[in-house]
Amino acid sequence: MRTKQRAVRLVGDYADLILRLSYTYLGSAADAEDVCQEVLLKLLGRAEGFESPEHERAWVVRVTANRCKDLLRRRAARPTVALDEAPEPSSPEPVDARELPALVLRAVMRLPLEYREAIFLRYYENYSVRDIARACGCSEDAAAARLSRGRAKLKVLLKEAGYDEEDL
Amino acid sequence: MKKTFDAYREGLDALSFSPAEKNELAKGLVAAASPRRHPWAARAAAAGVVLALGAGAVTAYATGALGAAAEFLQDVFGMRDEQVEDVSRMAGVAGSSATDGGVTVSVSAVIGDDTFYAVVYTLDPEDPTLFDGVERFEDGKVGLALGPEGSFFPLVSDSDSGGASAYFYDADPEDPALQLVQLCWAQTEGGLSGQTAHVTLHDLYGWGDEGRSAEPIATGTWELDVPLEYEDTSVELASGLETTYNGCDVTIDRLTLSAIGVHVEYTLSGEPLEAGRQGWELNLPVVVTLEDGPSIDATWSGGSGETLEAGGTAQMTKGMGFDRIIDVEDVASVRVGDLWIEPSA
Numbered sequence: 001m002r003t004k005q006r007a008v009r010l011v012g013d014y015a016d017l018i019l020r021l022s023y024t025y026l027g028s029a030a031d032a033e034d035v036c037q038e039v040l041l042k043l044l045g046r047a048e049g050f051e052s053p054e055h056e057r058a059w060v061v062r063v064t065a066n067r068c069k070d071l072l073r074r075r076a077a078r079p080t081v082a083l084d085e086a087p088e089p090s091s092p093e094p095v096d097a098r099e100l101p102a103l104v105l106r107a108v109m110r111l112p113l114e115y116r117e118a119i120f121l122r123y124y125e126n127y128s129v130r131d132i133a134r135a136c137g138c139s140e141d142a143a144a145a146r147l148s149r150g151r152a153k154l155k156v157l158l159k160e161a162g163y164d165e166e167d168l
Numbered sequence: 169m170k171k172t173f174d175a176y177r178e179g180l181d182a183l184s185f186s187p188a189e190k191n192e193l194a195k196g197l198v199a200a201a202s203p204r205r206h207p208w209a210a211r212a213a214a215a216g217v218v219l220a221l222g223a224g225a226v227t228a229y230a231t232g233a234l235g236a237a238a239e240f241l242q243d244v245f246g247m248r249d250e251q252v253e254d255v256s257r258m259a260g261v262a263g264s265s266a267t268d269g270g271v272t273v274s275v276s277a278v279i280g281d282d283t284f285y286a287v288v289y290t291l292d293p294e295d296p297t298l299f300d301g302v303e304r305f306e307d308g309k310v311g312l313a314l315g316p317e318g319s320f321f322p323l324v325s326d327s328d329s330g331g332a333s334a335y336f337y338d339a340d341p342e343d344p345a346l347q348l349v350q351l352c353w354a355q356t357e358g359g360l361s362g363q364t365a366h367v368t369l370h371d372l373y374g375w376g377d378e379g380r381s382a383e384p385i386a387t388g389t390w391e392l393d394v395p396l397e398y399e400d401t402s403v404e405l406a407s408g409l410e411t412t413y414n415g416c417d418v419t420i421d422r423l424t425l426s427a428i429g430v431h432v433e434y435t436l437s438g439e440p441l442e443a444g445r446q447g448w449e450l451n452l453p454v455v456v457t458l459e460d461g462p463s464i465d466a467t468w469s470g471g472s473g474e475t476l477e478a479g480g481t482a483q484m485t486k487g488m489g490f491d492r493i494i495d496v497e498d499v500a501s502v503r504v505g506d507l508w509i510e511p512s513a
Contacts, residue, residue: 038329041200042331047334047335049375049379105175123173123176124177124180
């Protein structure tokens with residue numbers, strides 16, 4: 001019973017987060033679902049507690065990121081078309097507001113991995129630059145640079161897709 | 169900028185599991201976690217295990233400590249008396265010890281195969297009263313927990329994935345030491361047997377209804393080598409056999425059985441009948457039936473693999489550590505899907 005209750009709680013708290021973070025890395029919802037199951041199983045099997053909910057959440061983010069990077073390393077040996085090399089539709093149409101979330105997400109997913117990782121942590125998980133640096137294993141300067149370059153490249157990609165936010 | 173990232177968050181929020189999918193996911197997690205975790209842990213805790221190994225484990229073979237390891241394993245896995253000699257031979261008893269924070273942690277016993285392994289550590293305090301205040305539970309466990317840092321359970325360097333459940337217990341109330349048991353699994357390219365795993369344990373806390381205590385009982389870092397130098401009793405039962413499952417063709421790439429676990433690697437192909445059911449690829453029936461009647465059902469055990477797209481293929485692997493030590497020769501059959509494979513055939 002206790003295991004079931006814990007599983008339900010963990011799924012409720014983290015399944016969507018792991019899915020979104022894994023998708024950010026892998027670009028595949030199916031692969032992201034697999035990672036979700038693996039990470040949650042690992043969390044469920046963990047005998048030790050966490051110091052706080054924030055500590056638990058940070059553990060989930062770190063373990064998910066590491067698992068995705070493992071998968072990407074293995075995938076590197078396979079001949080696939082990277083997202084940023086995939087052809088995009090030409091002749092951008094004016095963007096309908098209802099399409100904007102999907103358009104921005106697609107554009108973020110075309111950024112290099114380091115940039116979209118930083119953007120996810122900053123703009124979805126609300127991490128500070130220091131926390132991003134810690135999560136990504138880089139210096140704070142490097143983390144800030146990844147954010148800055150990511151935003152700049154995102155602006156270009158969105159403009160190509162027909163969207164230009166004034167304050168971007 | 170704000171509008172763009174609001175849209176980004178909205179786009180990501182659209183990626184989510186439905187309530188029904190979350191329900192299925194939770195059920196799948198319970199099913200995957202339970203068979204591997206509870207039988208081992210419950211039996212060991214209830215049995216009031218006996219283990220009298222300490223830091224002198226390197227000389228274990230000469231001093232007869234292997235017998236003590238077998239005695240411990242007998243309590244953990246509930247083996248029959250006639251199996252003790254075999255298990256004494258199979259078990260590895262050697263490893264490093266590390267002292268920090270007034271506690272010496274030693275690797276006291278290891279048993280396993282290429283995927284599953286159980287490790288027992290002894291925690292011996294310099295201050296014999298150190299663990300006096302630790303909570304003792306009716307099931308034989310004691311309320312102790314590791315700190316949040318460290319690697320938690322031993323892994324070899326090329327592990328693709330792995331996991332563990334763990335508990336502390338008191339093997340001998342007459343001495344001040346406590347024991348930590350970790351029941352682990354890991355997948356590696358070449359298998360675990362013969363490799364050396366490494367573990368870093370960090371700090372010891374009390375554990376009770378409120379979770380981990382605010383202050384550690386002992387502060388320290390214990391880095392240990394865990395030689396997985398047990399006798400691997402694995403036998404390969406099948407390779408290349410074909411069956412069907414959920415409307416798909418199944419090719420058993422490798423089916424192995426050992427004294428403590430069953431492991432199967434298989435390839436699915438075709439168009440599944442229930443493509444939308446999450447994780448169905450892992451629920452291929454796998455049942456080990458012993459000569460004297462009882463069965464060990466590994467159908468809902470954990471595993472990993474790919475999602476099968478219609479018309480494609482998916483490489484899968486699944487397995488289960490047993491709640492007992494078996495003699496492979498006592499296995500009547502292993503069912504995989506609709507195939508019954510007899511080890512002696």
